[in-house]
Amino acid sequence: MKLIIAGSTGFVGTELVRQALLHPRITSVVALGRRETCIPAGVNSEDAKKKLIPIVSQDFGQHSDATKKVFEGAGAVIWTVAVTPFKLKDFPWDEVIKVSREDALATLKVISKVNSSTTSPSQPLRYIYMSGFHVKRDRAEAEKNERLKQMPLMLDYIVMRGDAEQQCVDFAKQSNGKVEVAITRPGLVQGPDRERRSIPGVPDIEVEEVAAAQLEQVLNGFESEVLGNDDLVRIARKAWEARGQA
Template sequence: MKVILFGATGMVGQGVLRECLLDPEVERVLAVGRKATGQQHEKLRELVHKDFADFSSVEDALTGYDACFFCLGVSSAGMKEEDYHRVTYDFTLAAARTLVKLNPGMTFIYVSGTGTDSTEQGRSMWARVKGKTENALMKLPFKASYMFRPGIIQPMDGIQSQTKVYRVGYAVMRPLTPVLKALFPKLMTDTRQVGRAMLHAARHGAPKRLLENPDINSLAGGAS
């Protein structure tokens, strides 16, 4: 399986990249981003691309892939809706529309989040925009597309969030993680499980297109 990964320098993307590189069935990973990951691996190829609104100039590099794991995202904190929409919706759909044209047999997996608003009408700005993005992606003629809605994601294997406030939060929460997992198992996952669940869905499919946190953990448990 050949995989394209967006957002490989973010916390979730780092975890997904790690699982892809460890998986013997993954032949190649193309990491697409505005900056390089800094990693070196025989399976890893990198495409540094600055204009995420237009991928026409790099189409040749995006052809011949079986799956796309789209982990690119930003925190909505302090952002105007117009700016958040540009990064969350416009960039995602620009990539997805290019990829479905070049790789119609591709499985596309998008990282959204618990609480995403499929009606696009709710009061939460981020949830509306994420919902709009999910809805648009599911209309594209990919072989399959799945929307991942993880809850609280525990970073594993030395992975850290690129967002300072999240890093601080995870550091504070780390001693409480076993207790939180015991009290709220349906809300907790980790970077390993997200990556393994994506690989499972790309290989074998998933029972539904909108995958909440328990669904993600279930898929990860059956990864092979």
């Protein structure tokens, strides 16, 4: 499978690239990042060079003809790009919306279009939109969380992310089986060599688990439209157990 990882130089994206390069069923990794994607530590550089296709872009909402050419033949996309809640106040709201919602849908449409002649109902393009634990598609539902009601910006953010989810799902439903979309909602992603944080009411998940679960889903098919934190942990550990890595 040819896999596109959007946000390949981010925290989760870097781990996705590492695991994808090591996975025998992934033949090439298109690493879309705002800076050059390097071969992660622990990966044989010669083998990785044959699989890794780095693309540097400062605007994930616009893709050149050369980039579109590289997207051809992709079997799956994992979208990890977003302004995180921790950095929400560092960006204008319009930029938050563009990065977290508009670019995700624009890239999905571009990749779907360039692969329209190769995808089919029996082999659809699989697209994962990595969202967040508290994200809701209905504002009234989100407002049931009393803590979030006291944070208007965060409330707007999680509803906006919910709208991004819905737009991606709706696009897939209108694709006549050529595109499948799954939403992943991990909790607080932790990892080695990174300060561990905590958020009341939000469960932890290791970065290796987030990456492994999403790779498992794009390779073998989506078990449901929305995969929560517990689902991701379960899927990752089951995959490791099957490969003797438990």
